[in-house]
Amino acid sequence: MITSSPADGIRPFRIAVPQSDLDDLYDRLDRTRWPDELPGTGWDRGVPREYLRELVRYWRHEYDWRAAEARLNEWPQFTTTVDGAHVHFAHIRSPEPDATPLVITHGWPGSIVEFLDVVGPLTDPAAHGGDPADAFHVVLPGIPGFGLSGPTTDRGWEAGRVADAWAVLMRRLGYERFGAQGGDWGAAISRELGRTHPDRVIGVHLNLLPGAQQTETPTDEELAALSPGERERTLTSWRRWSAWQREGAAYAMLHATRPQTLAYALADSPVGQLAWIVEKFREWTDSAELPEEAVDRDRMLTDVMLYWLTGTAGSSSRIYYERAHPSGRVAAPAEPSTAPTALAVFPAEPQLPLRHRAERTENIVRWTEFDRGGHFAAMEEPGLLVDDVRAFFRELRAKG
Numbered sequence: 001m002i003t004s005s006p007a008d009g010i011r012p013f014r015i016a017v018p019q020s021d022l023d024d025l026y027d028r029l030d031r032t033r034w035p036d037e038l039p040g041t042g043w044d045r046g047v048p049r050e051y052l053r054e055l056v057r058y059w060r061h062e063y064d065w066r067a068a069e070a071r072l073n074e075w076p077q078f079t080t081t082v083d084g085a086h087v088h089f090a091h092i093r094s095p096e097p098d099a100t101p102l103v104i105t106h107g108w109p110g111s112i113v114e115f116l117d118v119v120g121p122l123t124d125p126a127a128h129g130g131d132p133a134d135a136f137h138v139v140l141p142g143i144p145g146f147g148l149s150g151p152t153t154d155r156g157w158e159a160g161r162v163a164d165a166w167a168v169l170m171r172r173l174g175y176e177r178f179g180a181q182g183g184d185w186g187a188a189i190s191r192e193l194g195r196t197h198p199d200r201v202i203g204v205h206l207n208l209l210p211g212a213q214q215t216e217t218p219t220d221e222e223l224a225a226l227s228p229g230e231r232e233r234t235l236t237s238w239r240r241w242s243a244w245q246r247e248g249a250a251y252a253m254l255h256a257t258r259p260q261t262l263a264y265a266l267a268d269s270p271v272g273q274l275a276w277i278v279e280k281f282r283e284w285t286d287s288a289e290l291p292e293e294a295v296d297r298d299r300m301l302t303d304v305m306l307y308w309l310t311g312t313a314g315s316s317s318r319i320y321y322e323r324a325h326p327s328g329r330v331a332a333p334a335e336p337s338t339a340p341t342a343l344a345v346f347p348a349e350p351q352l353p354l355r356h357r358a359e360r361t362e363n364i365v366r367w368t369e370f371d372r373g374g375h376f377a378a379m380e381e382p383g384l385l386v387d388d389v390r391a392f393f394r395e396l397r398a399k400g
Helices: 019-030 049-061 065-072 119-123 159-172 185-196 220-224 228-248 250-257 259-268 270-283 297-310 313-324 355-361 382-399
Strands: 011-013 077-082 085-092 100-105 136-141 178-182 201-206 340-345 363-369
Touching: 019 049, 019 270, 019 297, 049 270, 049 297, 065 297, 077 159, 085 119, 085 159, 100 159, 100 185, 100 382, 119 136, 119 382, 136 159, 159 185, 159 313, 178 185, 185 201, 201 382, 220 228, 250 259, 250 270, 250 313, 259 270, 259 313, 270 297, 297 313, 340 382, 355 363, 363 382
Parallel strands: 100 136, 100 178, 178 201, 201 340, 340 363
Antiparallel strands: 011 077, 077 085, 085 136
């Protein structure tokens, strides 16, 4: 159980990056040492050099960090200490006094930047053509070790411990009952919040569910028990998972085994940090070729900047290591969650979930499948995500 002390108060915060940090970034970008590249390989072996050269040119000469900084500073931001960890968060209260408190958690390689387009409609639906009854007080914490919540200074910061920290944070903000939303690591954390604090969590809305994909070859018996549609979906999930394991999981293995070794490269090279992240925006989004087809280029660079300016490439990777080397509470078998849970399924999500598997561990009360969008739902399809979050909590209110 996490306890609080008088030193754990909430402190106002404003992002103010020293110009010297930006000058250092520009100098490093100007002095980039570029590797060679085999001709005609495209994205098959990683981020293409010419694509990255152009993105770096844009980052150096056109991208405006000060504009991004000002945009983020429109949100009231704070820091606090929870369980020994420094936690940065934005807290945007709705003008509607009866709004539902909602904690939204990012993942890797994400940040609170993911939610720039959803906060307004969630906190003030009336100003965005919605019903004031659907309003939320939104809390956006940074996972310990990530960006402005980094670095961590001790071991054990896996999803379960973060969930407990969020429960403390929400109580500290005066919210005894609240909802949770998340994707990627934010999904694992939100799921744990609902599982371990069911008396306080109204409902859990996810756009990814760890473990709900087909992770082993489906047997004939397993497939025979399914409807034709779910049978085909199971095979698709298995093929997608297999391809991800072959071609896309190397980053996670490195995070989970040697995060410190990786940290030296990414903390020293902004182009290395950029490439490490932009590859995922290309591979995990609903884009035909370039990540900018799915995610705004400036938003993507702002996300990268939060990792670069805080030097948290290494500490943000540690959550993978903690999952792979569990101890204490995270080592115990997880009981199913009783919290009402909604899953929003976006078609380009690499880990395609299956409802019959999700229902083994979750109390699924809403399941929505969309025809577009990918892993970064709040950035790719903010309108679809907002509508589904509103609908889910509206249904819960109607049930009392």
